[in-house]
Amino acid sequence: MAELIRLENIRKSYGENEVLKNITISIQEKEFVTLLGPSGCGKTTTLRILGGFENPDSGRILFDxxxxxxxxxxxxxxxxxxxxxxxxxxxxxxxxxxxxxRVKGMNESDVKEKVHYGLKLVNLEGYENRKISQMSGGQQQRVAMARAIVNEPKVLLLDEPLGALDLKLRQEMQYELVRLKHELGITFIYVTHDQEEALTMSDKVIVMNSGRIQQEGTPEEIYNEPENAFVADFIGDSNILSGKMVRNHLVRINGVDFPCIDGSENGFAPGLDVDVLIRPEDLEIHPAGKGILDAKITSKLFIGMHYEMLAQADTEGDFEWLLQNYDSYEVGSMVGLYVRPENIQIMHKPKTQEEEAIEIDI
Structure with missing residues (x-):
């Protein structure tokens, strides 16, 4: 795919508040790109600058x-x-x-044909004469989509369009957006703070915080290989702990040594202080004495498809492990926890005060 859009060294401030801090983004033709991050991270400002509703203080925007x-x-x-x-x-x-x-001066016969086509695409065929006040939230969202589609843009910008919908309708619209993207063959740039939306729909996710890009990549890369603690914590549930590399492929966490696949060959030398990510679904539960460490189950919740539990280990540091498992373990029971080396993600700790400030924003 060829590059369609490039935001290059974009800066934007409102008074003394610097909202965007020299960001550069490349977007390919027909790509579904999501700008993801917490409120105030700069994602909507980026979209507004791209749409021409705001002017950057510096930098440039290239289109085709x-x-x-x-x-x-x-x-x-x-x-x-x-x-x-x-x-x-x-x-x-x-x-x-x-x-x-009509603003463009298109003749009415062509307008009628385009409107019919647009409403058919969003499954609202036959609703032409319905009043907006008679439409549900999900239907109104589809009308807004149809209005944008009939103008045949090369790029569709979506600023949290599903935010006002209930969960079930939001999930249905996620599938609709993916279908439209494939059917229309246009580029989608989507803004959200919802991790599920980003991971479900996107070809590429750009994680933002404090006016900077923290990481960009496929949903799989963002989830499985986060580059720092902010991304790891923001994308999905996680156990994030401080650790120290003992030697290549061995990291010490709270006084316990865990085999891992990282080492000097990818920048994690022996003696280095690191951050360690272990996803709760990657923690295997075994009988006590059969894992890397033992822990006591301290709480349990049933979350639809699985149980979510907390477990306190008798190790250095006061840390409760978050576990997700299809099997139920009673509160107060002792279990052994084990994690496969390939499921331990080692990350560099922040090196500058600016990076530390970003991490504190978690």
Whole structure:
């Protein structure tokens, strides 16, 4: 795939608050890219700058190789779907979808054909004359999508469009968005703070915090190989502990040695202080005395498909392990905990005050 969009060295401040700190992002044609991060991380500002609703203080935006940094939003070949949908309540569904086409001066027969096509794509065929006030939240979201699609943008920008929907409807719309992306063959740039949405829909996830990009990669890379403690903690449930490399492929955590697959060959020399990530689903539960360490189950919750438990180990440091398992273990029982070397992710500790500040934001 060829590069379609490049945001290069973008900075943006509001007064003394620097919202974006020299970020660079490359987006390929027909890619579904998600900007993921907590509130205030800069993801929506990035989207607004790309859409032409905000101007960067410095840096440039390239679209198909052309500099569009100073091109107004209505002359950029992209459309935005906002969280509140921005529909016109006094208009019908059909008139809402047709609005942009009529502004462009398209003749009515073509408008009618486009509106029919757009509503059919979002499974709202036959709703042209329905009032917006008669539509559910999920249906209104689909109308907003249809209105954007009929303008045939090369890029669709989506600013937390599912945030106002209930869980079941949100999950249904995730599948719809993926289907539309494949069917239309356009580039999607999606903003959310919801990790599940990002991991479910994206070709590439860009994790942001404090105006900086923390990591970018496929959902699998972001989840399985986080580059720092912030990403590890923000993406899914996790056990994050301080450790020290004893030697190649052996890390000490709370006084207990765990075999791992990392070592000097990838930057983790003996004696190095590190952060260690172990996902709760990767902790195997064995009879006491049969694991790497023993622990007592201190709490248990049933979470639909599995049990979520906390376990206190008799080791250095006061740390409760988060476990996820299909089997139930009674509170107060002793178990042995084991984790396979390939399921231990070693990460570098922050080296600068700025990096430490980012980690504290977890």
């Amino acid at each position: 190789g052309k500099d569009i940094t100073n091109v107004p939003s209505n002359r950029r070949n992209l459309n935005t779907v906002f969280q509140n949908y921005a529909l016109f309540p006094h208009m019908t569904v059909g008139d809402n979808v047709a609005f942009g086409l």
